[in-house]
Amino acid sequence: MSAELRIGVAGAGAMGIDHIERISQRIAGARVSAVIEPDPVRAAAGAAKAPGSAVYPDLAAALDDDALDALLIAVPGPFHEQLLITAIQAKLPTLCEKPLTPDAAGSLRVVEAENGQALVQVGFMRRFDREYAYLREQIQHGQQGDLLLLHCVHRNPAVPDNWITDMLITDSLVHEIDIVPWLAGSPITAVTVLNPRRNSLAPEGLGDPILAVFELDNGVIADVEVNVSMQFGYQVGAEAVFEAGLIKTGEASGPRHWENRKVWVAQTPSFVERFADAYDEEVRRWVIAAAAGGIDGPSAFDGYRAAVVTEAALEALHTGRRVQVPSVVAPA
Numbered sequence: 069m070s071a072e073l074r075i076g077v078a079g080a081g082a083m084g085i086d087h088i089e090r091i092s093q094r095i096a097g098a099r100v101s102a103v104i105e106p107d108p109v110r111a112a113a114g115a116a117k118a119p120g121s122a123v124y125p126d127l128a129a130a131l132d133d134d135a136l137d138a139l140l141i142a143v144p145g146p147f148h149e150q151l152l153i154t155a156i157q158a159k160l161p162t163l164c165e166k167p168l169t170p171d172a173a174g175s176l177r178v179v180e181a182e183n184g185q186a187l188v189q190v191g192f193m194r195r196f197d198r199e200y201a202y203l204r205e206q207i208q209h210g211q212q213g214d215l216l217l218l219h220c221v222h223r224n225p226a227v228p229d230n231w232i233t234d235m236l237i238t239d240s241l242v243h244e245i246d247i248v249p250w251l252a253g254s255p256i257t258a259v260t261v262l263n264p265r266r267n268s269l270a271p272e273g274l275g276d277p278i279l280a281v282f283e284l285d286n287g288v289i290a291d292v293e294v295n296v297s298m299q300f301g302y303q304v305g306a307e308a309v310f311e312a313g314l315i316k317t318g319e320a321s322g323p324r325h326w327e328n329r330k331v332w333v334a335q336t337p338s339f340v341e342r343f344a345d346a347y348d349e350e351v352r353r354w355v356i357a358a359a360a361g362g363i364d365g366p367s368a369f370d371g372y373r374a375a376v377v378t379e380a381a382l383e384a385l386h387t388g389r390r391v392q393v394p395s396v397v398a399p400a
């Protein structure tokens with residue numbers, strides 16, 4: 069391996085470009101050596117942000133050219149499994165944007181292919197957000213007593229017109245499906261999904277918002293409002309209710325303005341700004357781990373567990389019933 073970790077980035081859409089810029093401008097010890105993207109316009113846009121990189125139409129071509137030491141996957145979820153299996157066979161440390169795969173069976177195949185080698189990390193970047201990490205520590209220390217409830221909000225300003233209602237779960241709620249058990253230290257055992265009154269500003273046919281209720285093994289209950297047509301900005305956070313106090317995260321912060329008889333603070337426009345530091349920290353730590361051949365964050369098994377809960381949440385949405393989550397056992 070060369071002195072700098074040579075990263076291949078698969079996918080030069082919005083998220084891929086964001087990661088290419090991050091690695092090229094802000095991450096020490098690594099560079100983007102390969103932009104793996106079949107669309108020539110996107111590929112050229114990605115390569116323009118990564119001086120010295122080469123463009124490949126697929127991962128096999130990049131591997132044939134010995135062009136990378138590690139892989140970052142930022143293509144849509146349905147294409148993850150095949151890339152992951154190829155990367156595992158090539159023993160490439162891989163950071164894969166969420167979800168690991170859209171279905172639990174695919175995620176299990178990835179876990180089995182990995183066979184305990186700890187090569188695959190899932191891009192649940194919230195685990196690297198300072199406020200979430202702080203909240204987890206507070207829950208663990210129990211200074212305000214035991215955690216009882218979590219009220220989570222996940223609000224987007226808008227989503228593309230091609231969104232279908234399932235995507236509120238597979239694309240958005242999946243983050244809480246990962247972060248809630250991580251915060252509370254206990255797995256989700258049952259899910260219910262309710263449909264409040266529909267937001268008329270949502271794209272046609274989209275059943276937005278939803279309210280998901282997670283029951284955790286330790287008795288904690290978490291409710292999550294997923295609301296993706298809120299117009300005003302991007303707001304993600306949680307209020308943790310303890311026996312003797314509360315902690316609230318995700319509040320808009322920064323300079324306060326006093327203007328025209330109003331006081332205001334800017335709201336982040338999208339997840340790119342809201343989680344910019346978390347993405348940086350995630351990739352920075354992954355680069356160090358990948359250079360040593362491993363991961364430092366959510367594993368393929370965490371991705372599989374999230375996929376199992378996602379399927380339960382989809383069933384709860386489709387049936388209107390409370391759905392028990394099958395328990396999954398971590399491989400030895």
Ligand code: ISE
Nearest residue numbers: 222224239240241243304339
């Ligand atoms: C988007 O795909 C993300 O992953 C964001 O983190 C999430 O908050 C948003 O709702 C999704 O659409």
